[in-house]
Amino acid sequence: MAVDSQRVEPRTLDAEDRVGHFREVQRGYTEEEAVAEANRCLQCKRPPCAAGCPVGINIPAFIDMIARGLYREAIEKIKEKNNLPAVCGRVCPQEVQCEKKCILAKRGEPVAIGNLERFAADWERETGSMSLPYPGDCRFNIAVVGSGPSSLTAAADLAKMGYCVTIYEALHEPGGVLIYGIPEFRLPKNIVRQEIDYIKRLGVSIKTNTVIGKTKTVDELLESHDAVFIGSGAGLPYFLGIPGEHLNGVYTANEFLTRSNLMGAHEFPSVDTPLGIGKNVAVVGAGNVAMDAARTAIRLGAENVHLVYRRTREEMPARRDEIDKAQEEGVQFQLLSSPEKVIGDDKGNVMGLSCQRYDLGEPDHTGRRKPISREHGEFCLPVDTVIIAVGQGVNPLVLESTEGFEIGPGGYLITDEVGATTRPGVFAGGDVATGTDTVIKAMGGGKKAALAIHECLEMRRKGKRVGASGRCKA
Numbered sequence: 319m320a321v322d323s324q325r326v327e328p329r330t331l332d333a334e335d336r337v338g339h340f341r342e343v344q345r346g347y348t349e350e351e352a353v354a355e356a357n358r359c360l361q362c363k364r365p366p367c368a369a370g371c372p373v374g375i376n377i378p379a380f381i382d383m384i385a386r387g388l389y390r391e392a393i394e395k396i397k398e399k400n401n402l403p404a405v406c407g408r409v410c411p412q413e414v415q416c417e418k419k420c421i422l423a424k425r426g427e428p429v430a431i432g433n434l435e436r437f438a439a440d441w442e443r444e445t446g447s448m449s450l451p452y453p454g455d456c457r458f459n460i461a462v463v464g465s466g467p468s469s470l471t472a473a474a475d476l477a478k479m480g481y482c483v484t485i486y487e488a489l490h491e492p493g494g495v496l497i498y499g500i501p502e503f504r505l506p507k508n509i510v511r512q513e514i515d516y517i518k519r520l521g522v523s524i525k526t527n528t529v530i531g532k533t534k535t536v537d538e539l540l541e542s543h544d545a546v547f548i549g550s551g552a553g554l555p556y557f558l559g560i561p562g563e564h565l566n567g568v569y570t571a572n573e574f575l576t577r578s579n580l581m582g583a584h585e586f587p588s589v590d591t592p593l594g595i596g597k598n599v600a601v602v603g604a605g606n607v608a609m610d611a612a613r614t615a616i617r618l619g620a621e622n623v624h625l626v627y628r629r630t631r632e633e634m635p636a637r638r639d640e641i642d643k644a645q646e647e648g649v650q651f652q653l654l655s656s657p658e659k660v661i662g663d664d665k666g667n668v669m670g671l672s673c674q675r676y677d678l679g680e681p682d683h684t685g686r687r688k689p690i691s692r693e694h695g696e697f698c699l700p701v702d703t704v705i706i707a708v709g710q711g712v713n714p715l716v717l718e719s720t721e722g723f724e725i726g727p728g729g730y731l732i733t734d735e736v737g738a739t740t741r742p743g744v745f746a747g748g749d750v751a752t753g754t755d756t757v758i759k760a761m762g763g764g765k766k767a768a769l770a771i772h773e774c775l776e777m778r779r780k781g782k783r784v785g786a787s788g789r790c791k792a
């Protein structure tokens with residue numbers, strides 16, 4: 319084991335090249351690179367990295383298999399716990415989860431767990447060796463609302479346990495944020511589709527264009543299913559509440575990214591769904607969503623993309639890597655600045671964003687330094703497009719059309735520690751229950767709830783009184 323060896327960094331397309339297209343920016347490891355990186359793992363007896371994984375992958379075991387060239391065994395080990403490995407290998411914030419806990423992180427650079435997971439998943443897909451589906455005997459029927467990572471995980475785990483699962487998705491394509499939110503250059507859609515195909519091959523059926531709360535209610539689902547899992551996410555965008563947000567040329571990041579990714583606007587004119595975007599764009603916010611919107615705007619032809627954020631680079635909530643890549647690609651950071659008004663012309667089109675500069679004052683109760691407005695700090699960005707990326711909440715449709723749910727202060731669905739809602743037989747996980755979080759945490763929620771549903775149905779199979787638990791459908 320070469321403990322002090324340098325971490326192997328995967329190749330990345332040059333900024334100059336990548337801004338001209340939507341192809342994936344980060345390349346995967348070659349076999350040689352993967353084996354070299356896998357050999358850096360210390361194979362700890364009590365591995366702290368595994369404790370940092372919300373879906374509980376046996377990380378040292380799969381890394382050891384890669385080190386020995388046993389790639390099929392490696393991907394099978396990962397798939398014991400993770401049904402979306404090619405997705406997670408690309409978008410999980412490993413630096414704050416498994417890799418943060420790696421012993422090598424304390425001495426320098428942690429093992430590149432995410433890149434190794436991606437390597438194993440890509441190897442399986444590229445060599446056409448996708449493992450065979452589990453046979454399902456449909457002992458009970460489960461309905462799953464939404465098809466993002468929480469729902470896909472719950473559905474796949476339940477199918478593996480032998481249940482008959484139907485996913486109901488509002489949009490015309492399954493995948494949730496993986497399909498409509500995260501751009502192609504970070505997460506190619508053919509990879510998401512292939513991982514969803516694997517889940518379908520486990521026996522999961524997916525009904526798209528079905529809005530639960532309108533096409534069917536949760537109560538109706540409960541009549542024909544033994545349990546319901548809700549993974550409807552947090553896709554309702556917040557606005558800034560400033561004058562001018564109604565003008566032509568103002569988008570929420572949610573709409574902007576959906577039109578580019580799901581509606582294929584980035585492929586215009588070969589796809590007939592253009593997205594009107596000017597040459598000068600302001601993106602408000604500094605999370606992953608804001609970085610995705612800014613980098614998408616550059617690829618769609620904007621010449622100046624300003625990212626407006628009221629604190630400093632240090633406090634930006636996006637992943638460091640995404641911030642660096644946005645800057646390399648030419649995104650101009652307007653830090654310590656906040657928008658006050660969107661300015662329109664006489665035809666109702668955006669012609670500017672009026673902003674105010676700030677200084678950082680003393681830390682507030684959260685420990686973060688509070689922005690204080692600067693005297694004579696007003697300025698105007700001459701932009702024709704404004705994209706608002708300041709967070710999202712839960713769409714109330716499913717929750718308000720169902721009786722018996724307890725809803726938390728932010729509009730989130732209250733669940734207990736295993737994902738049971740206050741309505742017997744209905745479980746939930748992912749962003750609808752936690753608020754906007756990460757792909758892997760949403761998957762962890764789906765996994766936990768799948769196990770709890772299984773426990774309810776096992777009790778029923780054994781003839782026990784299930785209603786008494788308060789969690790299970792009587």
Ligand SMILES: Cc1cc2nc3c(=O)[nH]c(=O)nc-3n(C[C@H](O)[C@H](O)[C@H](O)COP(=O)(O)OP(=O)(O)OC[C@H]3O[C@@H](n4cnc5c(N)ncnc54)[C@H](O)[C@@H]3O)c2cc1C
Nearest residue numbers: 464466467468488494495530550551748749755756757760
């Ligand atoms: C642009 C963007 C970039 C991100 N980047 C990252 C990243 O790099 N790494 C990371 O870990 N996380 C990232 N996240 C966060 C992550 O994607 C989410 O935390 C995760 O997708 C939540 O999964 P979920 O299953 O709870 O919901 P979602 O992925 O939101 O899926 C919910 C699904 O439910 C469907 N639905 C909603 N209401 C209904 C209804 N009434 N009936 C039927 N279906 C319904 C929706 O159409 C959607 O398909 C990003 C988020 C965004 C928006």
